[in-house]
Amino acid sequence: MAVRTISPDVYSIGAIDWNLRLFDALIGTPEGTSYNAFVVKGTGKTALIDTVDPAFEESLLKNLMRIGISSLDYIVINHAEQDHAGSLPLLLDMFPGATVVADEKCRDLLGRLLDVPEDRVTVVKDGDTIDLGGKTLEFIVAPWVHWPETMMTYLKEDGILFSCDLFGSHLATSELFVRDFTKVERMAKRYFAEIMMPFRSSVLAAMQKVAERDVRIIAPSHGPLYDDPSLILDVYAEWTSDTVKNLVLLPYVSMHGSTAKMVSYLTDALIERGIEVQPYDLSKSDLGDIAMTTLDAATIVIATPTVLFGPHPVALNAAYILSALRPKTKFISVIGSFGWGGKTVQTLVDTLSHLSAEVIDPVYIRGYPTGEDLAALNVLADTILKKHEGLLTRSQEGSG
Numbered sequence: 320m321a322v323r324t325i326s327p328d329v330y331s332i333g334a335i336d337w338n339l340r341l342f343d344a345l346i347g348t349p350e351g352t353s354y355n356a357f358v359v360k361g362t363g364k365t366a367l368i369d370t371v372d373p374a375f376e377e378s379l380l381k382n383l384m385r386i387g388i389s390s391l392d393y394i395v396i397n398h399a400e401q402d403h404a405g406s407l408p409l410l411l412d413m414f415p416g417a418t419v420v421a422d423e424k425c426r427d428l429l430g431r432l433l434d435v436p437e438d439r440v441t442v443v444k445d446g447d448t449i450d451l452g453g454k455t456l457e458f459i460v461a462p463w464v465h466w467p468e469t470m471m472t473y474l475k476e477d478g479i480l481f482s483c484d485l486f487g488s489h490l491a492t493s494e495l496f497v498r499d500f501t502k503v504e505r506m507a508k509r510y511f512a513e514i515m516m517p518f519r520s521s522v523l524a525a526m527q528k529v530a531e532r533d534v535r536i537i538a539p540s541h542g543p544l545y546d547d548p549s550l551i552l553d554v555y556a557e558w559t560s561d562t563v564k565n566l567v568l569l570p571y572v573s574m575h576g577s578t579a580k581m582v583s584y585l586t587d588a589l590i591e592r593g594i595e596v597q598p599y600d601l602s603k604s605d606l607g608d609i610a611m612t613t614l615d616a617a618t619i620v621i622a623t624p625t626v627l628f629g630p631h632p633v634a635l636n637a638a639y640i641l642s643a644l645r646p647k648t649k650f651i652s653v654i655g656s657f658g659w660g661g662k663t664v665q666t667l668v669d670t671l672s673h674l675s676a677e678v679i680d681p682v683y684i685r686g687y688p689t690g691e692d693l694a695a696l697n698v699l700a701d702t703i704l705k706k707h708e709g710l711l712t713r714s715q716e717g718s719g
């Protein structure tokens with residue numbers, strides 16, 4: 320993997336994982352990812368900031384050699400997750416004089432996850448600094464910007480924020496800095512929806528700390544870097560806001576066509592009312608795309624038949640994940656078809672209860688939809704329209 324210079328004596332030496340297609344055995348990564356690691360050389364001391372996934376530890380060592388590093392003074396660990404800290408045990412063997420720099424919670428997790436001895440770790444607090452000689456590292460503790468121990472590191476003289484997972488994207492690219500933001504924005508949005516959305520208030524607190532500093536370069540731990548920070552800061556301001564769009568997310572599954580017919584009818588009914596709608600056939604769709612849509616959707620309608628007295632397991636899985644991601648969705652509903660009975664609607668409403676969204680009356684029918692059932696879907700579309708108009712009015716009053 321190539322070494323790239325970010326600014327004088329600051330290098331990007333991480334690894335690009337071009338072929339990764341599934342991260343954490345959960346998240347699709349259609350465009351691969353990178354594990355970014357950085358070296359900052361001061362006149363007196365040298366620091367490595369984060370490591371790489373252990374599968375790439377050899378390439379990290381080679382890159383250290385390429386830039387003439389024979390000893391490391393500090394290894395800053397912003398996040399204990401293995402894709403960033405996983406090469407630490409090898410590095411601690413290779414560089415016996417190196418001290419790990421981490422916050423207290425991170426020290427604890429490094430011990431538990433990677434068996435890193437406590438006496439190799441120097442604990443830092445929010446605002447602490449280390450002077451490398453003409454290069455000052457400031458540590459910005461950012462709990463729950465993914466995990467409880469996360470922190471960021473700010474290189475004062477160069478205005479570089481090593482932001483850890485914040486502002487990251489799962490994107491393998493040969494570009495060090497973002498050049499085509501339209502492409503990167505999609506991957507950054509997906510990353511935000513899948514990783515950061517459950518921690519929106521913590522992200523906002525971290526962004527406040529970023530705003531207090533003169534940040535000229537943002538260097539996240541996944542994906543390309545930003546030499547125009549406003550690109551990513553502006554979209555994050557929107558994503559972390561409470562604003563939702565006049566959009567319905569409609570994830571569905573259907574075995575024999577009854578629920579599919581209802582989805583198709585409701586989709587048209589929403590379009591006719593000027594409401595944007597995004598149906599996803601759960602048997603074919605990527606959860607990352609669905610997660611991204613939840614970021615904007617004012618309403619989620621889950622459509623499923625009853626299977627073994629409850630929702631189809633694919634729909635239940637989607638509801639569970641959507642609930643865990645805690646989108647800012649304001650309204651939820653359920654539509655679908657059953658044969659004889661079950662607890663589908665209640666199970667889904669209970670599963671989505673984390674969202675604190677208002678439940679709009681479900682349309683749950685027996686068998687193939689009749690004219691009366693389709694009329695009920697028109698009523699549902701009318702209700703969604705009224706609810707969305709109410710949101711718009713409230714937000715206009717709020718801004719007026």
Ligand SMILES: Cc1cc2nc3c(=O)[nH]c(=O)nc-3n(C[C@H](O)[C@H](O)[C@H](O)COP(=O)(O)O)c2cc1C
Nearest residue numbers: 573574575576577578624625627628657658659660
């Ligand atoms: C494997 C299987 C299990 C089912 N279990 C139930 C059930 O527990 N309760 C029920 O009311 N209907 C049950 N049904 C019937 C379906 O809910 C019903 O046929 C429904 O109309 C199918 O909708 P779809 O055409 O959208 O797949 C089951 C159907 C299948 C194929």
